[in-house]
Amino acid sequence: MSDTPQSPCVSICALDQNDVCEGCYRTGDEIVDWFTADDTRKQEILEASAQRRKEAGFSLF
Template sequence: MNSRPHERPVASPCVSICALDEQDICTGCQRTATEITQWGRLDNTARREILALCHERARAQGLLIGG
C-alpha cells in the first residue's frame, strides 16, 4: 500500500444514484461495476486513480463543465 500510515480513507464518490449504463458504468459516480465492488479493499492511491478516471468519464459524457 502506498497510502500514508495515518491518512484517512479517500471517501467513496457514490451519490446514491446507482444505475449501470450499457458499459457497466454507474450513471451517478462514473465508476465501473468492478471499481465499485473493489472500493472497500483499495488503498488511497488506487482510490485516487479511480477518482481521476471517474472525472475523465464524466467529462467525456458532458457532465462536467470547465475544470
C-alpha cells in the same frame, strides 16, 4: 481531516450498457474494488471516473 479519498457515490446506483454507474461514473469493478482499495487505488478510481464524467459532458465544477 483524513487524506483518505471519499467515495464519489451519489446514491444514484444504476449501471449503463457499458457497466458504468450513471451516478458516480465508476465501473462495476471499480465500485467493488473501492471497499478494499488503498488510498492510491482510490485516487486512480476517482481520476478515471472524473474523466468519464467529463467525456459524458458533465462537470461538478
